[in-house]
Amino acid sequence: MLADRAPTFRPDGAILRRSEALPAKPTRVCCVSLVMGVRSRIPGLLLFVLVVGAAVAACRQNDAPEAATALWDRVHAASFRTWRRAPGYEQRRSSNAPHSNDVDIYVNPTLAAALDAQRPLTAWPEGSLIVKEGFDGNEREIVAMMEKRADGWFWAEYDDDGEPLYSGKPDICTDCHASGADSVRAFGFPK
Numbered sequence: 342m343l344a345d346r347a348p349t350f351r352p353d354g355a356i357l358r359r360s361e362a363l364p365a366k367p368t369r370v371c372c373v374s375l376v377m378g379v380r381s382r383i384p385g386l387l388l389f390v391l392v393v394g395a396a397v398a399a400c401r402q403n404d405a406p407e408a409a410t411a412l413w414d415r416v417h418a419a420s421f422r423t424w425r426r427a428p429g430y431e432q433r434r435s436s437n438a439p440h441s442n443d444v445d446i447y448v449n450p451t452l453a454a455a456l457d458a459q460r461p462l463t464a465w466p467e468g469s470l471i472v473k474e475g476f477d478g479n480e481r482e483i484v485a486m487m488e489k490r491a492d493g494w495f496w497a498e499y500d501d502d503g504e505p506l507y508s509g510k511p512d513i514c515t516d517c518h519a520s521g522a523d524s525v526r527a528f529g530f531p532k
Contacts, residue, residue: 404509409497412486413505421472425453428528433476438526439517440498441475441482446527448472455531462530464523465489471525487514487524494524 403409426432427446436444448456449470455462469489475482483506485498496514498507507514518524 401506402509402511402513403505403507404511405495405497406505406508408495409499409505409508410503412488412495412497413484413499413503416470416472416486417503419449421447421449424449424472427471428456430527436475440473440485441477443476443478445474445476446471459531461532462523465525467491471527473527487518489523494518 424447427448430444430446433443433445435442438444449468449472451466452469452471455466455469467489471487473485475485481501483498483500484503486496488495493510494515496507496509496511497505498514499505515524518526520526522529
């Protein structure tokens with residue numbers, strides 16, 4: 342009786358479903374060989390998980406985590422949520438950017454002064470800083486920052502706890518923002 346309850350396998354090793362027609366010669370496998378078959382696949386599955394995990398981790402280009410942590414501390418000490426909101430982002434709004442479904446964007450006083458000057462610009466002034474909080478519903482998922490420095494923009498993206506995920510000049514940031522007004526995509530230069 343117990344042998345009748347053992348799973349039936351197709352020739353390719355997959356378990357035959359009840360809705361499938363039985364092959365001409367069904368193969369019966371006892372529990373021990375079934376467990377051994379799964380066990381023999383564990384090293385391959387483990388290797389697959391490790392390779393995929395390493396690839397995902399490698400996608401995160403975190404070249405300057407110490408500088409990113411210092412920027413996080415400085416921006417929070419300056420109470421960035423009291424800064425002016427970016428043009429067009431006077432309140433949280435939906436976004437099609439990869440920084441979550443909804444965003445709040447703030448600009449520091451240096452960038453706000455450049456916006457207020459109402460003169461044509463071709464580049465944002467050194468010291469400009471933009472902070473974007475990304476939300477899924479009411480849950481903050483990420484915080485992205487870009488700061489204009491003497492050598493160009495410094496980029497950082499953090500998880501909700503402030504752990505840097507990307508920092509420095511990550512290709513994923515610079516490639517995407519290349520189409521923006523001096524790399525700023527959320528809003529343009531004053532006219």
